[in-house]
Amino acid sequence: MNSLSDFLFIAYPYIAVSIFFVGAIWRYKSNSFKYSSLSSQFLEGKTVFWGIVPFHFGILILFLGHLFVFLFPGKVLEWNSDPMRLILHEGIGFTFGVSALLGLTVLFVRRITNERLQMVTNRMDIVIEAVLLLQILLGCWVALGYRWGSSWFAADLSPYLWSLVKLNPSIDAVSAMPVVIKLHIIGAFTILLLIPFTRLVHFLVAPFHYMWRRYQVVMWNWDKDRVRNPRTAWQSTRPKNN
């Protein structure tokens, strides 16, 4: 039993994180053509709205929430010390959890039942959607059944994750957790591990740089002034589009 939890909560996270980084970078470097959100709105544009919007906003808020508790556990505990604020916090989290769950369910059913979408669905799409669905379901279960998650996450799990970051893993707290929570943690690392092999890579290339870019893009293959200047060797300017 001990060696199993050693593997699941020490070795597995490191394996998952390594595969995530190596895989994502390797995929980007070797074939960035394969980095795409693979949007299917073009083939089915109506139902998708009711799935994709609640899912994305839900999962984004949940992700940021988890990240915040991981980074600033003290702040969260302080906030949660007032019962009203705790309930507000948990309520918001749970709402977005349900939103993500319903959204993903719509997307899952749509993907499986729509004939056109079947043509653009591969095995990994189904796998990752199933894993995500399970993970969100577990998350909602944890939120309902093991209150109050935001507090014990900050108190017990955040230190565990930090111990992994500091390369000094201590799994006492995790080992004592109920099975549902354990599964939720394993699920999280599984998703991380699967990212490089699925369409989820699209969130790694989210276009934030658009915010501070000029609208128009003109690309010169050469530095137009230097290339025809007889005083410079043209070798000093290189093609930019390759």
Place this chain on the structure above:
Amino acid sequence: MDIRSQISMVFHLDKCIGCHTCSVACKNIWTDRKGAEYMWWNNVETKPGTGYPGKWEDQDIYKGGWEKKGNDIKLKGAGKKKGLSNIFHNPHMPVIDDYYEPFTYKYLDLIESPEVDDQPTARPVSLITGKPMDIKMGPNWDDDLSGTPDYARNDVNLKNLSPAEQQAMFQLEKMAFFYLPRICNHCLNPACVASCPSGAIYKRGEDGIVLINQKVCRAWRMCVTACPYKKSYYNWHTGKSEKCILCYPRIEAGYAPACMHSCVGRIRYLGVMLYDADQIHDIASADKDKLIDKQLDMLMDPFDPEVIESAKKNGIADSTIKAAQKSPVYKFVKEWGMALPLHAEFRTLPMLFYVPPMLPVMASITNVDNTEQSKKLGDISKFWPDNWLYDTSTEEFWGTIEQARLPIQYMANLFSAGNTEMVKLRIMKLMAIRIHRRWKTVGDISEEKARQVLKDVGLTQETADAIYYLTSLAKFDDRFVIPAAHREHAIEMMENTGDVKGSTGFGFKQDTAKRGL
């Protein structure tokens, strides 16, 4: 002044016969692939009609192009705020059914059918799902269908025509249509480039061709919405957007683009334009009625020493400047003032210009007495009890323009942002040249009259003959003045030639192993 060069085009609509050869040439080379079957980078539409994708000109539906906000312009349906907040679901994006579901036929069924009582048929099957389907739409589904309630009468350009005018247009005796071939306009202020969150779309500095980098495109799909001409297409198989590349590999090698090369009616002209890039923003945000005049103003005279000097300073090759001086596009657009951009009100500063069609022939229907004529008919002749005549005489030439079967206002909505005078002048020029040539070749019009009509529109006899030559007799090299892209430059675009000097063939895609450490 910041002079840049742009490969630009003129389509002479009077000569378009609607044969779709251009579309097929393009399809065979570029879009005969999975996920791209529905794309027609070049398509030919019947006007009046709703086009492809359906009602693409209606920006209340698709929210394409730019709109004026104060002294500035904003993307109508995309941009930083709207684009990023709609990134999960793009509410104004056309879906495949707005174009059409691509299909093929099960031809093998014809050959492999066992002997049966009925003729075997080749059923249509979807190119997406591979399953049998009912064909509901095609890329030119409204071909030649003027007057139909579903297509012609839903044309967006009829919006500000009075109901009476619309009715007159679709009377059986007056019904008319013309063809509108469309490719990407390779705009100077492209909305697709501005809308791309990934920054995958760019305009090439050297020749102004707008391209999508397939390695950077992430399928955020904003370009599909933003392009008001709906000339950026989403490939549902690869999850990348694609668009007309103006056959840049051909242009770099000195060939005309496939659609232009194959044009049966020889309606297409291609050449270099020099323009002042400093003015782009000001002109794109000008008032609607000044848009076209200002756009024409920014296209510079390639003989002006100041322009040449500035062009050279920007690294534009002498050969390109020479090509600009011989450009048929410059002649049609600037020198002769015959061509106009399509839907300038979208504010993308399109660089594809159209000579508006004078056809269908200006004519009026007059009542005549046919009895004398009918008496001469033999017994077996078919007798037509009509007493009207389709009168194509040129007695009242300017008058017939006002009574054109396709109202001037309709043409203006397409080609001059609603300004009827602008279109009228161009059609009058076409008419004047026709009268001038009629005097020269047929001779039933007096020279005095021919001179008078040319004077009315501000043309000389020499210019009229030059326009006639370029319209009717021009050879391949007159129609396509492609700047020497210089083979050596074409290679430089792909790789640094110094690096592969001494290696055989075309070089290596990946780096080779290096000696030493």
